[in-house]
Amino acid sequence: MWADETALDATRRRLDEWEAGFAERARRAQALSARASTLTGTAHNPDRTVQVTVDAAGLLVDLRLDERIRQQSAAHTARQVLATTRAARADLLRQLSAATTETLGDDPAGTAILDSHRRRLTGEQGRPDAR
Numbered sequence: 001m002w003a004d005e006t007a008l009d010a011t012r013r014r015l016d017e018w019e020a021g022f023a024e025r026a027r028r029a030q031a032l033s034a035r036a037s038t039l040t041g042t043a044h045n046p047d048r049t050v051q052v053t054v055d056a057a058g059l060l061v062d063l064r065l066d067e068r069i070r071q072q073s074a075a076h077t078a079r080q081v082l083a084t085t086r087a088a089r090a091d092l093l094r095q096l097s098a099a100t101t102e103t104l105g106d107d108p109a110g111t112a113i114l115d116s117h118r119r120r121l122t123g124e125q126g127r128p129d130a131r
Helices: 006-034 067-071 073-105 108-122
Strands: 042-043 049-054 060-065
Touching: 006 073, 006 108, 042 073, 049 073, 060 073, 073 108
Parallel strands: none
Antiparallel strands: 042 049, 049 060
């Protein structure tokens, strides 16, 4: 099947390199997953009456309201909580972006991971150039 041993050895080396590359990418992906699972995003509104913290999935895990909040309507407070939650998710996304770049570099998998997080955290349907 093989014309000579040299071609067979070259093929074996390429397969070994390919396998090692996959193993390294898997190791880096696991490192990113472990790091990302510990991240939280936090934000506060401009007058610091609302502070929100979200977990790695973007879910609300802490909400702090200053006593001054009692001086405004419930509807205004609700809008502030929602806006501050979006800002906390944006903070989380910035951290995820930094962690992904540090861990995966410019690997296309990193771009796909960030796009997935962006869609989940912001409700975006994808980048305009992806259509």
